[in-house]
Amino acid sequence: MPASKTTSGVRMLSCMPLTVMTVVAAADIATGPGVGFLPLVSLGPAFSGLVGGWRRTAVTGMVALLLCVALGTYDGLFEERRGFTAMAAVAGVTGVGIAAAVMRSRREAELAGVRSIAEVAQRVLLRPVPPEAGPLRAAVSYTSAHAEARIGGDLYAVVDSPYGVRVIVGDVQGKGLAAVEAAAVVLGAFRAAAHDEADLAGVGERLERSAARELDGERFVTAILAEIGTAQGVVFLNYGHPAPLLVRRDGSVDEPQPPVHALPLGLGAHGGDRPKPYRADFAGGEQLLLYTDGVTETRDAGGSFYPLGERVRLLSDPDPRRALDALRADLVRYAAGPPQDDAAMVLLRYADTAGA
Template identity: 45%
Template sequence: MVRGGGNRTGDEERRARRDQMSSWGRPLARWLPALLIVGGVLFDVVTPPQYTAAPFLSAAPLVAAPLYSLRATAGTALAAVVTEVLLATYHGAEDYYQSATEAVTVVVVALMALGINRVVRRSDARLASVRDVSEAAQRAVLPTPPDTLAGLAVAARYVGARAGARIGGDLHAVQDTPHGVRMIVGDVRGKGLEAVEAAVVVVGAFREAAEQETTLEAVASRLERAIEREGGRRTGLDQDEGFTTAVLAEVPAGNQSVLRILNRGHPSPLLLTPDGGLRELPPSAAALPLGLGDVAGWPDHADETFFPAGALLMLFTDGVTEARDRAGRFYDPCARLRGSQFSGPGDLLDVVVEDVARHTRGGPADDMALLAVQRPLEA
């Protein structure tokens, strides 16, 4: 069971502990090449002459290659070669050919380490550049929402997949409208720039429709038409297979105790109460994702439920529920969050993101978009 922090200080403490744990491993790894050289010398000195330190000395520059700069890797390689020559001199020339073979082995491996270092550094630079562009594009598509809207506390998070720097089509948006606070979380089929283009269309259509349409059903219809129109106009988007799973939610103006949900093939939102209770909000009738109106037609229907004072509503994409651990078990937010208490929507989303990272031992294999709103406690 996950426990939420009592205030924002709890978030800072969790991040500090995580940074501290990761900071312990980095110095140990960076000292490993030196430890291999020192350990090789000790091994060579205390063991019989037929045993050699060459494996230790060869491993040192290889370990340094992905960790160090080119200059530091070259220094490690030079130290390994010089150490091998000094050890050969120390033992004398009883077996010249063996000593020469060991020295040549260390030299060859050292040169390989320099080549590996160059490849790793160039790959890191390219990946960092792509990630910077991806993050900039994602921020442009999904700007950070304000902390409060019409009295509701709001928070959003976007976590990119660990598998690479490709931009995903996960999206979230929330805004205060004449009809209440309306929000959407969705997942566009596909990856890359085509998915981002589709996400831009969905978010743009939502922001316009949320202001103009009087019902969530009408908002969903506008999104449906926008996706179909965009699919017919863009050759990069497959009109027959392009779709977006989405969940729309609304807290009506003047009545924050009411919550309306319209789900189009998306993971069900969660409602968390201040006493640690948790309730899933599945749709009363299943519906296909947005963009598949030609496959089947049906009247959209928004389900209405009670929104208790102090309760948290969390919407999220399937990057959360499809995150797997090493045994292949899916992440279950209901089981992990039930019984927990949170100080606000930001605390809730931080806990979920960190818990998914622990579950997967590093991060999700798919992008995650999360949005949470909290109704204030009544005075």
């Protein structure tokens, strides 16, 4: 929702208590005491308790009581019990509104604390990607399927190791804290192995052992690993993950496919082919986009999937961060509604040595 609409909605709710009491007072004066509008003055503190703090609710309740006394005196209702009954109703609703405001404030404080913890967890789990790593410039985009969440089941990391720049992008099966825990296992193993193992296959083996040891039998992680060494080119290792996109200097797009389709991490006990490293050309001025299926499985109002390969033209901005932001904004516009899955993208741009 646009910020302007949200702000206008908050203003309307803030004005609601005063507006309601004004309307009730005008109706009571216009129709006289016979209709019995006076108890409706209690709607003012009732609405205030829903949208304001307890102090504001108490002030609104006092204003409502004074208005009730004034109207009751004007209508002559204190000569009978109706005026006192209306005042009791206003006082009771004000008390309930104050209690509701206090409880809501406590819940909002608790939610703010949870959000703060989630942000810290994100910084520990999904560390910021370095803007430059070896011959590459890098940028990352992460969109959670839950509007209030900061982290989810998608994972990524870029490590500038002694053996070249090593990258992982993955997607944990499932949601919730269990998915976050699985992502932490894979990322921890990758960051250690990326510095220790001399080849990408060794990194993959470390990840498989960690996943087999730490993940339960029903959870798995699709992942793609990439290594960009000193020589131009990129080596991939794919564990059941969507193929990467290589954007060439002329704007054409390649989608390197693995020689065998291996099972995701965590399913090695089920047999099947093990992943094999495969190589693709990756040279100066070209771009590599790694992503999760939350990107390509985004649907528009007609049910069509997001055509990622056709949208890579949006990556033309010289700054990788702005280029990836443009692609993410297009993805959000394309979606028919809120995202149904987490979506992560990592963009790597090879330094344009020809222009150096």
